[in-house]
Amino acid sequence: MYLAFFKMKFLTGLQYRAAAAAGMATQFVWGIFGILLYKAFYETNASAFPMDFQALASYIWLQQAFLSLYFVWIFEEDIFQTITSGGVVYELCRPMDLYTMWFSRSVANRVSQAVLRCLPVLLFASILKRPYGIGLPVSIHAAFWFFISFFLALFTVVAFTMLIYISAFYTIQTNGIRTLAGGLVEFLSGATIPLPFLPDGVRTVVELLPLASMQNVPFRVYGGDLSGNEMYAKIALQLFWIIVMVMLGKWLTSRALRRVVVQGG
Amino acid sequence: MRLYWKYFAMHLKSAMQFKASFFMMLVGQFLVSFSVFLGIHFMYLRFPTVKGYSYQDSLLCFAVILLSFSIAEIFVRGFDAFAGMLANGEFDRILVRPRNEILQVLCSKIAFTRIGRVVQAIAMFLYVVATSEISWGVKQILTVIFMVIGGSGLFAAMFILYAALCFFTTESLEFMNIFTDGAREYGKYPIDIYGKKVLWICTFLVPYTLVQYYPFLYLTGRRNEWWLMFLPFLALLFLVPAFAFWKYGVRHFKSTGS
Numbered sequence: 217m218y219l220a221f222f223k224m225k226f227l228t229g230l231q232y233r234a235a236a237a238a239g240m241a242t243q244f245v246w247g248i249f250g251i252l253l254y255k256a257f258y259e260t261n262a263s264a265f266p267m268d269f270q271a272l273a274s275y276i277w278l279q280q281a282f283l284s285l286y287f288v289w290i291f292e293e294d295i296f297q298t299i300t301s302g303g304v305v306y307e308l309c310r311p312m313d314l315y316t317m318w319f320s321r322s323v324a325n326r327v328s329q330a331v332l333r334c335l336p337v338l339l340f341a342s343i344l345k346r347p348y349g350i351g352l353p354v355s356i357h358a359a360f361w362f363f364i365s366f367f368l369a370l371f372t373v374v375a376f377t378m379l380i381y382i383s384a385f386y387t388i389q390t391n392g393i394r395t396l397a398g399g400l401v402e403f404l405s406g407a408t409i410p411l412p413f414l415p416d417g418v419r420t421v422v423e424l425l426p427l428a429s430m431q432n433v434p435f436r437v438y439g440g441d442l443s444g445n446e447m448y449a450k451i452a453l454q455l456f457w458i459i460v461m462v463m464l465g466k467w468l469t470s471r472a473l474r475r476v477v478v479q480g481g
Numbered sequence: 482m483r484l485y486w487k488y489f490a491m492h493l494k495s496a497m498q499f500k501a502s503f504f505m506m507l508v509g510q511f512l513v514s515f516s517v518f519l520g521i522h523f524m525y526l527r528f529p530t531v532k533g534y535s536y537q538d539s540l541l542c543f544a545v546i547l548l549s550f551s552i553a554e555i556f557v558r559g560f561d562a563f564a565g566m567l568a569n570g571e572f573d574r575i576l577v578r579p580r581n582e583i584l585q586v587l588c589s590k591i592a593f594t595r596i597g598r599v600v601q602a603i604a605m606f607l608y609v610v611a612t613s614e615i616s617w618g619v620k621q622i623l624t625v626i627f628m629v630i631g632g633s634g635l636f637a638a639m640f641i642l643y644a645a646l647c648f649f650t651t652e653s654l655e656f657m658n659i660f661t662d663g664a665r666e667y668g669k670y671p672i673d674i675y676g677k678k679v680l681w682i683c684t685f686l687v688p689y690t691l692v693q694y695y696p697f698l699y700l701t702g703r704r705n706e707w708w709l710m711f712l713p714f715l716a717l718l719f720l721v722p723a724f725a726f727w728k729y730g731v732r733h734f735k736s737t738g739s
Contacts, residue, residue: 238656245659249667249675256674257524260531392505399512408520415526 224324240336247280247341251348266412270347271439275410277341277350278435284329286373286431288401291380291394292325299384308473315469318381319462322374354440361447366434368454373430375461376401382465385472406432412441423450426457484580488588496593503594511597514547518601521669532674537613538701539670540605542693545625546668548602549632549692550661551595557637559589561661563644572734582731586644615701624700624710631692631713636661638723639687645723648730664689671697691716 254272258265267275284290295318298304307314341350353359380397384390402408404427411419411432422428433450436442442450496503521543525536554561563586566572575585606625615621643657664687672694673680683689691712699709 241656242658242663245656246663246666249663249679252675252679253667253670256670256676257528257531261528264527266527392502392509395506395509396512399509399516402513403516403519408516409524413527414523418523 228328240333243280243283243333243337244340247277247337250276250280255348267410267436267441268439270351271354271436271441272410273347274350274439275435275441277337278438279407279431281334281337281341282330282431284333285326285370286405286407288373288377288405288430289394289398290326290329291377292322295321295381296384296390299381314473315378315462315466319374319378322377323370326370326374351439353438354443358437358440358443361451362434362438365437365451365454368451368458369430369432369434371458372426372454372461375458375465376426376430378465379461379468382468382472385469401427401430404428405430406435410436412436424453426461429454429457485584485588489591492591493593506594507597509597510594511601514598514601517666517669518543518605531670534671534674535613537609538697541609541613541700542671542697543669544602544605544609545628545632545697546665546693547598548606548629550636550665551598551602552629552633553636553640555592555595555599557587557640558592558595559586560640560644562590564647567647576734583727613701620707620710621700624696627710627713628692628696628700631696631716634717635688635692635719636664638720639664641720641723641727645727645730648734660687668693688716688719 251273254269254276258269265272279286298307304314307317310317338350343349353362376397380390380393383393387393404422404425406428411422411428414422423432429450433442433454437447518540521536521539524531525539529535531539559566563572566575566586566589571589572582572586575582575589578585609615610617639657639660643661646657667675668689672683672690680690680694683694684691695704695709695712698704699706
């Protein structure tokens, strides 16, 4: 079921190879600028740098490579449209749970876009001179946990976007909510600057939020910035937020659907 | 021009029809660039200076770039969404009307929600004026105004170039974002912190340093040559090839047929 969706989305994604290529060029440039920027800070005052430079470079390149996985701005217009236009009743006729269906569809969409884009970016980043390119994961142990939290982060992002989709049941006009949420997430998930760069007080609070369970965790595990007990705690927190957000999403969907009145025709 | 104001009023009225959504967009837009500001703020909390530039210096650069970008975006937004117009045949309709096609594309969209960003840019300006050591005189004020004019023109040129490219690709090209969104993102620091090569590219290939870095040096008293303050006008020359390319695109335009 999930696989079928995945295949479908992947094939449509493949149709836009030129767009993907152009997108990759963008990602190279953004990555390079990001690295140059932090390099300037690093050269000015290396002792104030909260991360290993190599870990940071890996963080930036992973961020660029997997942009479409964790970028909260990517919403599926289809889903909003089915909700606002009332097409959602057709979806309800299908013998599947609405939430699960949309959830797997979003996951598939993100993964298919990322698969196309990540390899060239990662390849490019790996031939760059150390420490500006992407390093290998610091250990096999880190690689394993990176892998786990990588998917957990993806599920966190999707569970979060699901809440926004569902809000369309209640508000119809979602542009406002979307930009609001996007702006917040951008900063609180560590997309603007990696969370270790925040001052300690702010950081403790921010790291508990569900938004910090997104790219923040896997990318830092990869570079070895998160390890040991702190890492296990963060991954447990990821799990916790996924469960909370999925339950909330399901509850809100069923509540919204109970109010749906299907007009004839 | 009268026609433009008419469109302007029309868009304003239609935006006001959905007040709640409009204001949420406004706040959202504000938050987006505010998160960039927070990024700068927290970076400077950790590092008091970077390559000799202070927090105020960065804010000044960011304010100029953000203000230019937002002004350009409010008015030239139609070009940004141009790929859609090509694809759905809207542009065919424009061509048959007896008016200048640039004017019509300009009028097709006016993005008032970007005012959220303008407000932020102005707030940052005020902060810089209040706290930095620049002694503000007529020359300094003029320099800032020139920077914003040059910057808006340059961003507008980028949007037009971006639209003109769509004539040949019909799809919008993501890599053009580097020159618009990218410049906005990374223009928040004086350009030379990215190194000599980037400085060179941003001077001779896409003239962002002419509106940001060089006049900025003059403004903060790092350099004293008076002609630096007029450099933004040189950047305006970039509009010429952008328009030429657009004209070239229009001449080669083939309808998508829908």
